[in-house]
Amino acid sequence: MFDVKQANEKPAKMKRVYYRNIYRAKSQFTGLLYISPWLIGFFIFQFYPLISSFFYSFMDFNMFSKREFVGMQNYIYMLTKDELFWKSLKVTFTYVFLSVPLKLVSALLIAMLLNMKLKFVNFFRTVYYIPSIMGGSVAISILWKAMFMKDGYFNSLLSIFSIPPTNWLGNASLAIYTLSSLVVWQFGSSMVIFLAGLKQIPSELYEACKVDGASRISMFFNITLPLLSPIIFFNLIMQLINAFQEFTGALVITNGGPVNATYLYVLKVFDDGFRFFKMGYASALSWVLFVIILIFTSLIFKSSTGWVYYTDGGR
Amino acid sequence: MRKLRKWIGVICLIAMLLMVFSGCKPTESGTDTGVTSGSSETPTEAPKTVSLRFSWWGGDARHQATLEAIQLYMDRNPHVTIEAEYGGYADYYQKMVTQLAGEAAPDVMQVDSIWIADLYKQGEMFVDLYTMEDQIDMSGFDRTFLKNYCEVEGKLQGLPKSIATATFIYNVDFFERFGIDPETKLDWDNLLEIGTRIHQEDPECYLIQPHFGMMRLLILSYMKQKTGSNLANSDYTLGYDKELITEAFSYFRTLIDNGVVVPFEDTGTISEADEHPIWQNGKSGIIFNFDSTIPKIMGNSTFDLGVMLPPVMPGCEDTGITVKPGVLTSINKKTGNLKESAKFMDFYNNDADALIILGDTRGVPPTQAAMDVLVGADKLNPLLADAVAKGTENAGSPVNDISNNAEIDKITLDLFTEMAFKVKTPEAAAEELVSKLEEKLNELRN
Numbered sequence: 001m002f003d004v005k006q007a008n009e010k011p012a013k014m015k016r017v018y019y020r021n022i023y024r025a026k027s028q029f030t031g032l033l034y035i036s037p038w039l040i041g042f043f044i045f046q047f048y049p050l051i052s053s054f055f056y057s058f059m060d061f062n063m064f065s066k067r068e069f070v071g072m073q074n075y076i077y078m079l080t081k082d083e084l085f086w087k088s089l090k091v092t093f094t095y096v097f098l099s100v101p102l103k104l105v106s107a108l109l110i111a112m113l114l115n116m117k118l119k120f121v122n123f124f125r126t127v128y129y130i131p132s133i134m135g136g137s138v139a140i141s142i143l144w145k146a147m148f149m150k151d152g153y154f155n156s157l158l159s160i161f162s163i164p165p166t167n168w169l170g171n172a173s174l175a176i177y178t179l180s181s182l183v184v185w186q187f188g189s190s191m192v193i194f195l196a197g198l199k200q201i202p203s204e205l206y207e208a209c210k211v212d213g214a215s216r217i218s219m220f221f222n223i224t225l226p227l228l229s230p231i232i233f234f235n236l237i238m239q240l241i242n243a244f245q246e247f248t249g250a251l252v253i254t255n256g257g258p259v260n261a262t263y264l265y266v267l268k269v270f271d272d273g274f275r276f277f278k279m280g281y282a283s284a285l286s287w288v289l290f291v292i293i294l295i296f297t298s299l300i301f302k303s304s305t306g307w308v309y310y311t312d313g314g315r
Numbered sequence: 316m317r318k319l320r321k322w323i324g325v326i327c328l329i330a331m332l333l334m335v336f337s338g339c340k341p342t343e344s345g346t347d348t349g350v351t352s353g354s355s356e357t358p359t360e361a362p363k364t365v366s367l368r369f370s371w372w373g374g375d376a377r378h379q380a381t382l383e384a385i386q387l388y389m390d391r392n393p394h395v396t397i398e399a400e401y402g403g404y405a406d407y408y409q410k411m412v413t414q415l416a417g418e419a420a421p422d423v424m425q426v427d428s429i430w431i432a433d434l435y436k437q438g439e440m441f442v443d444l445y446t447m448e449d450q451i452d453m454s455g456f457d458r459t460f461l462k463n464y465c466e467v468e469g470k471l472q473g474l475p476k477s478i479a480t481a482t483f484i485y486n487v488d489f490f491e492r493f494g495i496d497p498e499t500k501l502d503w504d505n506l507l508e509i510g511t512r513i514h515q516e517d518p519e520c521y522l523i524q525p526h527f528g529m530m531r532l533l534i535l536s537y538m539k540q541k542t543g544s545n546l547a548n549s550d551y552t553l554g555y556d557k558e559l560i561t562e563a564f565s566y567f568r569t570l571i572d573n574g575v576v577v578p579f580e581d582t583g584t585i586s587e588a589d590e591h592p593i594w595q596n597g598k599s600g601i602i603f604n605f606d607s608t609i610p611k612i613m614g615n616s617t618f619d620l621g622v623m624l625p626p627v628m629p630g631c632e633d634t635g636i637t638v639k640p641g642v643l644t645s646i647n648k649k650t651g652n653l654k655e656s657a658k659f660m661d662f663y664n665n666d667a668d669a670l671i672i673l674g675d676t677r678g679v680p681p682t683q684a685a686m687d688v689l690v691g692a693d694k695l696n697p698l699l700a701d702a703v704a705k706g707t708e709n710a711g712s713p714v715n716d717i718s719n720n721a722e723i724d725k726i727t728l729d730l731f732t733e734m735a736f737k738v739k740t741p742e743a744a745a746e747e748l749v750s751k752l753e754e755k756l757n758e759l760r761n
Binding site for chain 2: 062065150151167170172259260271274275
């Protein structure tokens with residue numbers, strides 16, 4: 001039987017749904033409008049260059065001439081003929097595998113110190129964060145250069161303890177180790193995240209351990225590290241990505257030298273693109289770096305199931 | 316009320332966006348509204364406002380002087396505004412190339428003569444200044460010099476603002492201490508002899524304070540003196556054979572082994588020789604560099620300086636002494652203000668007041684008239700003038716374009732450095748250099 005009440009309700013319901021959809025669309029539009037300056041910037045300065053560089057990587061392109069499609073030639077040349085590609089890759093891996101763990105360990109240690117109940121702790125937290133603000137700048141790189149040269153302040157300091165001067169940056173076999181350790185002091189951002197993570201660990205857990213007679217070391221490995229593992233995971237990925245893209249320090253402090261011993265991958269990309277005008281080739285190099293970072297990030301993500309502990313089960 | 320607030324928000328956002336877009340709009344190479352290129356200007360009309368951009372690299376003294384000269388030009392030509400874009404040499408080239416590619420380069424640019432051939436290959440970047448002779452007075456410039464160093468395929472890419480020569484800049488006290496006569500005509504044998512003696516007398520002292528790039532130039536001059544040819548020939552073949560390169564590298568290794576040159580490792584990462592404590596403490600005697608660096612070196616030295624010719628092999632075919640334009644000034648081919656740019660170029664190169672203000676901040680001027688103005692105003696450093704006089708008197712043949720190629724340069728410098736750092740023997744470095752250069756030249760030819 002035809003229900004009059006239901007028939008009257010249906011258009012009203014449809015109307016409600018219709019207005020709700022319009023309202024949603026409107027508010028989404030307003031939201032988009034608010035973030036549009038960023039969106040436009042992202043599409044123009046990041047998304048478009050990303051996509052176009054992929055196409056350029058298959059081209060012979062020098063910014064001025066016509067773009068000529070060369071297929072896989074740039075990639076083949078890179079893998080088979082360009083010795084500096086392999087050299088810079090080796091240097092970059094050394095740099096990443098040295099600097100990232102060093103930085104994370106320092107950040108964690110300082111964060112743990114600053115998590116203690118100390119006088120003026122807020123002051124110290126600010127002081128330790130300062131290097132991160134100015135760490136990657138050209139001025140600081142010049143300062144490092146002056147400190148670690150043969151007649152620099154660091155050797156003068158060592159001479160007080162009768163340690164003979166060392167060529168920290170001039171020695172081809174030492175330079176990459178020196179460069180890797182110089183970035184360690186920019187641990188501020190990781191430190192702040194670690195500190196936030198440490199604050200989240202319930203104090204009852206430590207108290208219970210203390211009652212059971214656990215040592216500080218045991219508490220660190222059985223409580224702090226597991227509960228901090230999601231933060232370590234996040235910091236590791238962020239620092240790894242940054243380290244693979246390191247540029248300023250190597251350019252200013254050593255300019256890739258001596259004997260290309262600190263010729264990081266991004267310096268090579270820069271040289272090929274802006275010194276030799278080989279933009280197509282530089283794009284191909286950039287995409288290879290992208291893939292390398294992708295592989296490492298994926299490996300860390302994959303391995304995270306084995307070592308990252310989420311209190312909520314990772315939901 | 317809420318609706319109104321929302322609308323105000325939206326309007327503000329749109330306004331912000333418009334501002335962002337207008338801010339992002341590339342500055343056109345001249346916001347000229349009337350006086351543009353050619354001879355469209357009617358003399359009776361009042362000149363309309365013109366905005367020019369001028370870029371250069373240099374040190375503080377050069378920046379100050381150039382800004383002052385620009386101000387003088389703007390005072391005399393109130394319709395012209397010149398935006399100055401200046402900084403250091405490092406990365407200037409990369410920035411300029413990117414601007415040229417994006418058609419956003421300044422109207423007038425300071426350019427290094429070694430770049431013009433590479434750039435010309437990508438298309439005409441700069442106005443052929445021979446076509447502007449009616450607006451820029453070029454009567455004082457040496458035509459052969461212009462042809463050898465400032466032209467590509469018969470087109471004048473820029474006007475030299477100075478003449479530069481690679482010279483030995485010595486510490487007068489050091490020379491006196493070790494009894495070296497500055498009038499000595501250096502050749503490769505007595506250079507080794509003097510340097511070895513000095514290091515034997517005082518193991519902390521060295522005759523030469525090296526600069527990576529310049530030491531490579533010194534070695535190239537050794538080979539040029541032996542053969543009379545450049546590193547690469549114009550037909551993309553190699554100018555030197557493996558034996559000669561091995562000989563030159565071995566000679567240089569002897570200089571290092573005998574303590575004639577400060578060990579490369581000890582120079583650390585300081586690319587500028589005069590910034591090194593060994594030089595500043597008076598423990599090294601000579602810096603090999605272009606004369607234009609003399610004022611800077613003077614600033615870093617607490618002792619008097621002198622200049623002398625670098626070593627020249629007796630009876631050589633070519634002295635190999637580099638003489639080239641210190642800097643060129645070029646007009647952007649894409650400028651919208653050709654006539655005004657040319658007018659400024661003329662002022663910059665020929666006006667007596669401008670010349671006095673600019674002094675020798677770009678080195679020794681290339682015209683006699685400008686020299687007379689500077690000497691008359693006592694604005695020319697006598698050391699610079701001495702260096703250029705000695706250099707031009709003994710100048711070698713010009714270095715060809717292909718030998719200045721950036722990739723050729725990188726390969727040569729890398730292998731030279733590996734040899735100097737003793738990572739490779741002179742023989743191994745020479746062999747690798749020959750094979751890599753041949754491969755690269757072949758690639759460039761095709």
